[in-house]
Amino acid sequence: MGLLNKKKKVSRSKSIIFEKPGNDYVKEAYTRLKDNVLYLAIDGKNKVLQVESSVSGEAKTSTLANLGVCLSLSGKKVCLIDLDFRKPRLHRAFHLDNVDGIAEYMLDSIDLEHLIKKTSFENCDVINRGSDISNSSVVLSSNKLQELFNLLREKYDFILVDCPPVLLVSDFIHISRLTDGVIFVCAFGMTKKSQVREAIKQLKQNNIPILGSVYSFYDPKKTNYAYEYLNYGYYGYNDKSKR
Amino acid sequence: MEENRNVDESGISLSDIFFLIKKNIIMILLITGLFTLCGGVYGLCFKSVNYKTSSTAIVMSESSSSNSNYQDYLFSNYLVNSFKTFIVSDPVLSKVSEKTGVPKANLAKMVSVNSETNSLILKITVESTLGDEKTIEIANEILDTAIEVANTKQEDGEYKYTVLANNLVDMEYAFETSASRGAAMVILVAMMIGLIISFVIIFIKYSLDDTVNSRDFMEKECGITVLAAISEIKEE
Numbered sequence: 467m468g469l470l471n472k473k474k475k476v477s478r479s480k481s482i483i484f485e486k487p488g489n490d491y492v493k494e495a496y497t498r499l500k501d502n503v504l505y506l507a508i509d510g511k512n513k514v515l516q517v518e519s520s521v522s523g524e525a526k527t528s529t530l531a532n533l534g535v536c537l538s539l540s541g542k543k544v545c546l547i548d549l550d551f552r553k554p555r556l557h558r559a560f561h562l563d564n565v566d567g568i569a570e571y572m573l574d575s576i577d578l579e580h581l582i583k584k585t586s587f588e589n590c591d592v593i594n595r596g597s598d599i600s601n602s603s604v605v606l607s608s609n610k611l612q613e614l615f616n617l618l619r620e621k622y623d624f625i626l627v628d629c630p631p632v633l634l635v636s637d638f639i640h641i642s643r644l645t646d647g648v649i650f651v652c653a654f655g656m657t658k659k660s661q662v663r664e665a666i667k668q669l670k671q672n673n674i675p676i677l678g679s680v681y682s683f684y685d686p687k688k689t690n691y692a693y694e695y696l697n698y699g700y701y702g703y704n705d706k707s708k709r
Numbered sequence: 710m711e712e713n714r715n716v717d718e719s720g721i722s723l724s725d726i727f728f729l730i731k732k733n734i735i736m737i738l739l740i741t742g743l744f745t746l747c748g749g750v751y752g753l754c755f756k757s758v759n760y761k762t763s764s765t766a767i768v769m770s771e772s773s774s775s776n777s778n779y780q781d782y783l784f785s786n787y788l789v790n791s792f793k794t795f796i797v798s799d800p801v802l803s804k805v806s807e808k809t810g811v812p813k814a815n816l817a818k819m820v821s822v823n824s825e826t827n828s829l830i831l832k833i834t835v836e837s838t839l840g841d842e843k844t845i846e847i848a849n850e851i852l853d854t855a856i857e858v859a860n861t862k863q864e865d866g867e868y869k870y871t872v873l874a875n876n877l878v879d880m881e882y883a884f885e886t887s888a889s890r891g892a893a894m895v896i897l898v899a900m901m902i903g904l905i906i907s908f909v910i911i912f913i914k915y916s917l918d919d920t921v922n923s924r925d926f927m928e929k930e931c932g933i934t935v936l937a938a939i940s941e942i943k944e945e
């Protein structure tokens with residue numbers, strides 16, 4: 467039964483863990499992340515967060531999507547925006563089509579109502595990229611996008627922005643003028659330290675506040691934190707041992 | 710100030726070392742096992758058998774008489790030590806080499822002479838890989854040749870080695886050998902080499918691993934608070 471019951475890794479595009487039962491320890495980790503983000507947003511600060519990473523493949527989008535859902539489940543109104551114009555992935559996490567997005571909005575083809583997509587989670591909305599955008603820096607530095615963000619700030623408690631990796635393109639500089647700070651995602655055991663240091667250096671050089679970091683693909687068995695490994699499976703929503 | 714911290718100063722703690730060993734235990738066991746196996750195969754199947762035998766001689770001096778005094782005691786000790794050197798000296802080994810056909814340089818490595826403290830008995834030990842009969846032959850030839858050379862007379866009839874002449878007598882000739890391959894030592898050495906190599910590999914792996922593999926990295930080296938550590942999602 468142990469072999470039949472073996473867990474397999476899930477494609478990140480299908481990775482809204484709150485859609486189905488299981489993975490309690492991951493849900494608990496997102497709950498902790500959500501609590502920390504709520505703490506950062508005390509007094510109304512830091513409500514527009516830019517989720518960054520050094521390179522691609524660090525689970526930035528799935529971290530952002532799950533954080534957004536977790537915030538919405540706690541009663542907050544959340545809007546997730548995909549500003550990774552080269553590799554938009556956010557719509558896939560919520561099983562949406564990548565149509566009628568920012569590209570169309572910037573061309574005045576659609577209005578705000580059609581731009582914002584509802585998801586299966588109440589209070590969690592998504593704005594996707596839409597069709598290809600050839601000149602991302604023009605769009606990101608435009609006044610229209612700034613106005614969009616101003617509107618969204620009034621409407622939502624949190625705005626989470628999915629961005630391209632820091633070391634690949636310089637879009638993060640333009641995006642930073644729209645946001646309050648960065649949450650830096652780092653793939654544990656995969657990203658090189660030199661890459662992380664360089665990405666953080668670039669963020670700091672541009673005076674972009676880094677509010678905190680998140681380890682993705684974290685495996686306590688690969689660390690020296692024995693207490694963490696021993697207690698990792700203890701907490702769960704279906705924990706049978708009564709505390 | 711923390712931003713200017715020299716990252717190279719961060720070292721590895723004892724717990725990190727034990728953790729690395731635990732993490733790579735299978736590799737350590739495999740490499741050590743492989744080397745031990747190779748050592749065992751070599752030691753038990755390919756290594757030459759080492760034969761060992763010994764003959765004994767007794768140093769006859771006036772100190773062996775019942776009226777011995779302290780000077781006799783000193784003299785007998787002097788004789789014992791002299792014979793120890795004499796038996797493995799060039800005149801003796803050259804003759805033994807001629808008789809046995811074993812090169813002198815090899816003989817010098819094979820032969821050792823010992824005696825216990827305050828004892829007049831010399832033990833001539835021979836260790837070789839030439840077979841048990843040859844080893845016995847060498848041990849006995851050395852004994853006979855040492856006595857013969859010690860008693861060599863010159864043309865004028867005087868003993869060439871006056872001090873040594875007639876003072877060495879054969880006591881027991883070698884008649885059997887003990888054989889061993891020394892496999893245990895080979896296996897032990899192979900095991901140690903395997904362990905060392907596996908630790909070297911771990912060290913190289915650890916040194917070359919530039920990935921973020923410590924939870925402290927973001928907070929201590931980059932100065933950024935860790936908000937959460939999220940594992941990979943698995944589907945049942």
